[in-house]
Amino acid sequence: MPVKNRFAELHAEITEWRRDIHAHPEVLYDTHRTAALVAEKLRAFGCDEVVAGIGRTGVVGIIKGKSNASGKVIGLRADMDALPMQEQTGLDYASENDGAMHACGHDGHTAMLLGAAKYLSETRNFDGAVALIFQPAEEGGNGALAMVEDGMMERWNIQEVYGMHNQPGMPVGEFAIRKGPMLAAVDFFTIHIEGRGGHAAHPDQTVDPTLIGTQIHAALQSIVSRNVDPVERAVVSVTSFQTGSDVYNVIPHTATLKGTVRTFAPDTQDMVQARIEEIVAGVAASFGGTARLDYQRITPATINGEDQAAFAEEVATAISGGCNEAAISMGGEDFSYMLQARPGAFIMVGNGDSAALHHPEYNFDDDAIPYGSSFLSEVIERRMPAA
Ligand SMILES: [Zn+2]
Ligand SMILES: [Zn+2]
Structure with missing residues (x-):
């Protein structure tokens, strides 16, 4: 199974969302426009529940599958915030907000999860429910912790969580993951x-x-x-x-x-x-x-569950024909707080030959969208197969 055909069809539309978010970067918890855009889209897709204001400016959307015999709920997480730095890409959709820039690709993460949300709300080909988690303040604000402390896991009975980050230097269409410790x-x-x-x-x-x-x-x-x-x-x-x-x-x-x-x-x-x-x-x-x-x-350190990382590797392999072993990084990631609360896995998706993360000329590669959205959707369909 390569990427899902539906994401080839939705690619242009998701790219438009990504570039709109890119042009309007917001820092830390001030992700008001982005959160409003996310909530509006989730409602338009027909999510069963959309709640804003979780962990200050986080948004959670719930999509129920065709059946719910398992009672399972899986969380998929994207970060929405940008960095306090000046963009130097010269793109025609470059940042319109002075001193703020999507230099870590969170615009891409948000757009890919929105794409998966659209697909999953159309198809609902799973047994259980998916919690779409859009968090603020990944960059030094612990937005993930704020959402966990706001009771998100208990409120929606979330049992597993999956997150994704783009990786410059790895070809578009490839994934990388490792079991156990991944980020410091x-x-x-x-x-x-x-x-x-x-x-x-x-x-x-x-x-x-x-x-x-x-x-x-x-x-x-x-x-x-x-x-x-x-x-x-x-x-x-x-x-x-x-x-x-x-x-x-x-x-x-x-x-x-x-x-x-x-x-x-x-x-x-x-x-x-x-x-x-x-x-x-x-x-x-x-x-x-x-x-x-x-x-x-x-x-805390980002530590993947053995079982969940093996499963994520299986999904990535189904989509791209293989999965790289991720290098251990001394970088950090606040998704670790969600992994402390629930078992799950964090996976890297290739961003090709781009500038490095946090570089003023960095840009998310829109060609990664069908891979990322396919991965997120497939996690749901494969982990909670429809009866
Ligand atoms: Zn970053
Ligand atoms: Zn990041």
Whole structure:
């Protein structure tokens, strides 16, 4: 079974939706226009139920199959939000919103799920129900968590969830997935260093927070190389170091470091956090200053269910004749919160030779639409076969 014929017919229409969403990107939870467009289309398709305002600006649509002997409900999730960056594609449907851009392809994810919704509401060739989940704020806002905390899983009795992301560099028409850990847990940290400022000509009368910051930065590099089990995966990256004002002769009073930690195993995550805590306090004290760590756990690791990933691989293989094994990525994805709530799987769909995700010249490839929509629909028809 290649792509479903219906998506060849709907391709132009779904492409129009995708480009409309692309031209009107919205960031974080401010996905008001996109959510309204999604809800309006779901109602027009004849969904049995459409509820907006789940997890602030999320939308859930329900389509019931021809029968419901199984009582099963499967969730299909797309993210709707864009990034706060300036588009440089020069497309005739480029962003009309200054400083916002669909640089992660969530416009494509939303359009592909809308396409599947249209098809599934026309055919209803399954036993059970599908919950179409359109979430806001994937990019740093944990919109998936907001929808889960809003009781979405219980309200619609959702038992399994499937999500999809496009992948630049993989040919259009191909899929990739892996069982178990796929994307890393994402933590952010801020280190506030306090020394004692003063005249740069009299450093003996100061406690130099810049020097403390450089020593902390260096010492943090020992965590992955000397504390983490060599067969485990972990990243500690300092991404910001702010100290002093723009002058030559003042030793500042404070300095701030920021960065991110990426891990998979929960005990590795705990250990890395504890080591940062010790290094920060110990190094600062050894130089006569103080330092305080703010540590935030942003998203857990994205871990596919063995059974659901095997099933998703089977569906992808049916559509494209094969399925690649996805590489483990130290990137993060808030679909992990839905996977913590319910078993499921996250799959990558090829976006061809495009610019990288989050690049100002990135664009979703509309030729991926029939593959993505076919996959989502087939998950429903195959997992809950009509009697
Ligand atoms: Zn992204
Ligand atoms: Zn994304």
